[in-house]
Amino acid sequence: LMNSIKNGIIGNKFKTFCFYNKSFESNGTHFLNLINIYYNNVKKIHKIGKSKDDIYLKYKNGEAYFFKIAKNNYNNNCIVIYGDKGKIEITSRPENCIIYKKVKDKIYKKYFILQKTQTINLTSEHLQNNVLKNIYNVLKKNGKLLLKEKSLIEYLSIINKIKSL
DSSP states (O other): HHHHHTTTTSSSSSEEEESSSSOIIIIIHHHHHTTTTTTOOEEEESSSSSSSSSSSEEETEEEEEEEEOOOOOSSEEEOOOOTTTEEEEEETTTTEEEEEEEEESSSSOOOOEEEEEEEEEHHHHHHHHHHHHHHHHTTSSSSSOSSSSSHHHHHHHHHHHHHOO
């Protein structure tokens, strides 16, 4: 899915909103790991307002916002990725993904609407099978690593900058 985003399924200019509970280190970093697949070169990092858990990142090809939701006893992590051709919503509990494409509005001819084109149920079994298939293919030299050394170093560097805010 992230490679499809990188390859333009929803366009190329991104604005991403991540909502997480607990702490950035325990839940927000998972989203950071995902978005680093389709974002290039972080340019700016700062806190949003007075909260240490609400964070803004400016990249070469877009922006990302991380918001800690209120301290609740339910798990509701969510990421919404807007592109210039559509959007993708990924939620946990239940794990699913909805892909929307930009289409002409039939009523207001100068405007567009986002139309749901695909829903993907992301069960833990499905996700773990994909990870295991990737590892197997890498070991057989038929696949590529999902996270390369250079991107891992950049990811850890961003986490360190965020921790120092």
